[in-house]
Amino acid sequence: MVTRDGSALIKHVAAEDWLDDFARAMDFEQLALSVGISMARPIPPLVEPMNHDNGPARKRLGFAAAIEGIGWVRAYDWVDGEPLGDGDDVAAWLGETLARLHQLTPTADASRPPDWYRMDRPEMWHGWLNDGQRDGRSWAALLRLHMTDVLEAAGWVARSFTAAGDYVVTHRDVEPWNVMMTGGGPVLIDWDVAGADSASLEAAHATLEFSRRGRTAPDPAAVRRTFEAYVGAGGTPFGGPDVLARRAGLRLGRLAERLRMSLGDQDLGPRELAAVERRAAEQIAEMPAFLAALRNYRL
Structure with missing residues (x-):
């Protein structure tokens, strides 16, 4: 306007x-x-x-x-700029920005964590399975086959968030699509879901996602520069076998949305039902390999 x-x-x-x-x-x-x-x-x-x-x-x-x-x-x-491109180097900016955000409210009440950390409710997943089987949904057989994998992932995410303990108020959606490139440098947009999160889990997730742009695997050099910038700006070093649990939580959250859409419990919006159900089936089938890759990767 x-x-x-x-x-x-x-x-x-x-x-x-x-x-x-x-x-x-x-x-x-x-x-x-x-x-x-x-x-x-x-x-x-x-x-x-x-x-x-x-x-x-x-x-x-x-x-x-x-x-x-x-x-x-x-x-x-x-904002007079362009969406972040795969070739734009924002590794240092990302680390510094995350560290500055995490120091604004360094202690936060995490008694109401984001939904993606609260997917460890077997009755919820079994309810969707029962409804999906009743309605003949294409993803139901796969969910039944991989229910153990889905519940294992959800439990890992919940335990990792509890163990992290480093709760801050932060942006909570630091993703490549929420960065604009301008003449003055990167600009972070879309703050509507800011709230409590784990500093280390958000930092690790963002580091991985930005380093994967345009690649099949994270760029180790970009990961290192982001980590060094984060610590250099006052952030606490992050790492360990559970540090990428947030990414699994987000995947589970998106899967849950697709199941609700498929069952008519959530509005489809502009999406096509067939595409939603196809992607839900893919995410269920990919869960074991996806979870193993996250647990085995070291930042």
Whole structure:
């Protein structure tokens, strides 16, 4: 959108069911902005703050405004840049940025961890299996075959998060697709799900994902530069056999979403049912090898 004050990006956030978490995410975003993290600058709405009592309808929450007929909407100064390319070297920037984020709120309450750390509920997976078999879903036979592998992965993820203990408030979605390359360097975008996480598990996950861009395996040199930049900027060294458990948790979370979509318990949105079910089947079949690769890899 072009306004008299310049260009802006307008974004709808379907946050009606998680407003408290959304508000906390924007509080952290404000903190990161105040210390100069390279990020898209949010534009505060020109409406009255929301009322937490039984008064007028909510109109504003942090950087978001409620628009009748649309929902919660945010605006950002336009970022004049391009999506991160496979050849863009951001290893040092990534390590330094993660370390700075993890020092903003170095202790956090992890009594409500992100969903991807809470997939270790056998009754949940067996419920989906029973429903899938009842409805004749294409992935049901594979889930029955690999149920032990899925539950093993979910248990490993939950145990690793508990053992990590280094809970901070952070961005929680530091992925290559959330970085824009500009004339002034990389910019981190999309802060809506910021919240509590493990510093070491997030740092390891991001290090691996950014070093895999355009490659079949992580780039050891990029991994080393990110790790050195993270520690050099004050981050605690990370490593060990459980440090990539977060990636398994995210895979399980996406699989769970696909199963819910297949069973009609979650909206498909723009996705095609056949594609959702095909990818669910692939993820189930890949689980043993995927889990072994994560446990065997050393950063």
